[in-house]
Amino acid sequence: MSATPREHTRTYYLGKLAAELEQRGLVAALRRYPLVLRISDPQRTAMLAETVDCVPVADGWFYRWSWGELVGSADDPVLAAERIVHVLTARQ
Template sequence: MAAEPHEHTRTYFLGILARELELRGMSVTLRRSPPALRVSDPEAAMFNETLDCVPLAEGWFYRWSWGDLVERVEDPAKAADRILRVFGG
């Protein structure tokens, strides 16, 4: 069965965020179906988080597992910085 078009878009945006987080020293795993990004700090492995992204009327946004929005997908560097702040970095 072929993936839905939104799944391809989610995977694309999450891949960009994954790169930004890797550049900041985070450990990431991109799950393709359903698209999600598992993020952990290699120095504090007990804390990890799963993020996804969603289309809203205002555009696409990265989203925490608990449903709050992180940042627009057009600014993955800002999203990565916000994620690091939550991780305590």
């Protein structure tokens, strides 16, 4: 079964976010089913891991927290990565 264009777009944006997160010292692993990034800080307990997916909405593609709140536009993975780092490091 081949991937749909929507799945390719989602994978592309999640890959860009993963690269930004890894530059900031976090671990971002792409999970296939469901297609999400599992994000954790290797310096902290794995219990502080979070998942983020990428969804199309009326204004374009957006990164979304596991609880449904939007992180930010997929066109700006740098800003989304900064927000994710802020949340993960605030949970100390």
